[in-house]
Amino acid sequence: MADQFIFWVAAIVAIIAAIRVVILKNAVLSVLHLIVTLIALAVLFLQLSAEFIAALQIIVYAGAIMVLFLFIVMLLNLRKDEFGRDQLPWLRLLGTLAGAAFLAELISLIGGGRVMxxxxxxxFGSVRSIGIALFGEYMFPFELTSLLLVAAVLAAVVVARRKSSNEVDAAPPAGSEGEA
Amino acid sequence: MNALPVPLGNYIILSGILFSLGVIGVLTARNAIVILMSIELMLNAANLLLVVFARVHGDLGGQVMVFFVLTVAAAEAAVGLAILVAVFRLKGSVDVDRLNILKG
Known part of the structure; x- marks a missing residue:
């Protein structure tokens, strides 16, 4: 009984916060509501004996990725009047309809029956069991994620750095590092 | 304890609702940061189902997959936000309606 209560509270909080992520105009509030959604999902993970994943969800997702979002929102310092009149007002309605149709299709695909x-x-789901799985059966994909993260860090630095003035017009000669 | 807290269908519908909200966000938002956040929302809807089915089948593979999704989400957020910073420097805006220089 308590389990059901926790599910419904977490589910409703997650859905309301997710709706507000999409409709709020202020990007800072959107980020904060997305953090609420992530924490509500972490509660559901705890119920499904995924303790380590729940902790990761809060530490990595809510703690690191969302702080990165918040940092960029504040760095760009967008004003509310940044977004003027909608150029394609019907696109908003059409997008919402497409999303609703997608949801209806998903729900229509769900079969009945009780699953034990x-x-x-x-x-199950403890740090120990996940660690054994990660470094045993999933060793190769785990090592590949390190490659992915290195590539992402390099790409982020290269894309976001400010070009120095002598690089803007001419391509830099190979091997020379411009001032970041 | 070998029963889910609520029937499996409830989790699937919850995941579907969150995923659809992400789809709606990607289709309707004009702020590129909100579009990136909607993608995170969709990734989380998928994560929820992975964890649920890991529990249903008693297989840790689903939870390990969530770990990988988390890694991909971090990489995607880092690169996406770096692109946004570069775009903001170029155009002075992250409004996707104004990013129309490829328009013929």
Whole structure:
């Protein structure tokens, strides 16, 4: 009974916060509402014996990725009047309709019937069991993620750095590092 | 304990609602940062289903996949926001309606 109550509270909080992420004009408020959604989902993860994933969700997602978003929103310092009149006003209505149709299609695909969850051993979803899976069965994909992260860091630095004045017109000669 | 807190369909519908809200955000938002956040919303809807089915089947693979999705989301946010900073420097705006220099 308490489990159901927790599910419904977390689900409703997640949906309301997600709606506000999409409709709010102020980007800072959107980021904060997305953090609320992420924490509500972490509560659901805890109920599904995924303790480590719930902790990761809060530390990495709400803690690191969302702070990056917040940092960029504040760095760009967008004003509210930044976004003037809608050039394509019907596009907003059409987008909402497309999303609603997508949801209706998803729901129509769900079959009935009760599904019993498998009996899981003690420690399912703990740091220990996830670690054993990551460094055993999923060793190769795990190593590939390090490559992905290095590529992402390099790409972010290269794309976002300010070009020095002598690089703007001419392409830099190979091997020379411009001032960032 | 071998029963989910609520029937499986509830989780699927919740995930579907969150994913559709992400779709709506991508289609309707004009602020590029909100579009990136809507993508994060869709990734999280997928994460929820991965965790639910990891529990249903008693297989840790779903939870490991969430770990990888988290990594991809971090990489995507870093690169996407770097592109936004570059675009803002070029155009002075992150309004996607104004990014029309490819228009023929």
């Amino acid at each position: 969850a498998a009996t899981v051993p003690d420690g």
